[in-house]
Amino acid sequence: MSFRVQYLPFALVGLVFGTTIITFYLSYVKYEHVTYMLPYISDTGTYPPESCIFGQALNLASILIIFAIYLKYLQVNEMHQKHHIEEKYHLNKITAAFGVMAGVGVNVVANFQETNCFAIHWTGAILTFGGGAIYLCLQSLLYMNISPVIGQRKTTMFRIVLAIIALLSCVIFIAAAFVAYGNFEGDDMTKWKQTDGGYEAHQISTNAEWVCATSIMIFVSLFYEEFKNIIVNPVTIAIIEEPSDKI
Numbered sequence: 001m002s003f004r005v006q007y008l009p010f011a012l013v014g015l016v017f018g019t020t021i022i023t024f025y026l027s028y029v030k031y032e033h034v035t036y037m038l039p040y041i042s043d044t045g046t047y048p049p050e051s052c053i054f055g056q057a058l059n060l061a062s063i064l065i066i067f068a069i070y071l072k073y074l075q076v077n078e079m080h081q082k083h084h085i086e087e088k089y090h091l092n093k094i095t096a097a098f099g100v101m102a103g104v105g106v107n108v109v110a111n112f113q114e115t116n117c118f119a120i121h122w123t124g125a126i127l128t129f130g131g132g133a134i135y136l137c138l139q140s141l142l143y144m145n146i147s148p149v150i151g152q153r154k155t156t157m158f159r160i161v162l163a164i165i166a167l168l169s170c171v172i173f174i175a176a177a178f179v180a181y182g183n184f185e186g187d188d189m190t191k192w193k194q195t196d197g198g199y200e201a202h203q204i205s206t207n208a209e210w211v212c213a214t215s216i217m218i219f220v221s222l223f224y225e226e227f228k229n230i231i232v233n234p235v236t237i238a239i240i241e242e243p244s245d246k247i
Contacts, residue, residue: 002231003231003234012068012220016061019053019061026049028044035191038210041213066099066103066104072099080146085145091141091145095141098132098135099135102127102128105124105125105132108123109124114189122177129216132166133163133170136166140156169208169212173205177201180201
């Protein structure tokens with residue numbers, strides 16, 4: 001039985017933003033696990049019980065992200081073949097690779113909290129936002145290549161703007177984080193105070209992270225226009241009958 005996937009982008013965005021709202025409320029308002037104005041997104045899911053919700057939701061989100069990336073890869077590949085559009089430098093495969101990288105990064109962030117495995121957590125964060133921002137840029141190039149066929153010229157321009165915002169905010173997010181952590185002299189990074197050092201850089205970094213995440217999610221939600229025309233057929237298998245004497 002075939003099924004449609006047009007609501008997959010909205011389901012993914014809703015899952016991520018819904019989880020973030022819940023964990024932000026729990027960590028910032030109810031339990032005061034974070035105390036500064038705008039924390040890193042993952043800081044809202046560092047301590048239980050919000051870490052349980054955050055981890056489970058992002059594990060599911062990482063699967064949906066990789067599935068959506070794969071569908072997008074197949075859709076672009078089909079457009080190239082159907083309309084005889086030349087693809088240079090295996091751009092579609094490279095784009096998909098960065099998308100999968102971002103999906104894996106989400107999984108790493110979900111399972112390795114900053115307070116437990118700092119280096120691994122930040123590796124996941126860089127994979128998520130760095131891979132995601134690059135994916136948006138490369139996907140925008142693909143859209144420019146196929147826009148004469150699918151139309152959506154205004155939407156493509158909007159995607160380009162989102163990609164630029166995501167890339168710039170990602171660079172600011174990572175660079176400011178290095179400065180902030182290099183100057184941090186406090187005891188608890190989830191309760192970063194002005195007297196701890198690197199406070200201004202930290203706030204710049206957290207704000208940039210939220211901007212980057214929002215840009216990526218808006219970009220992904222725009223996949224709806226193409227996904228509503230995609231039908232997914234279930235995987236089929238073939239069972240090979242083995243002779244009874246080989247059991």
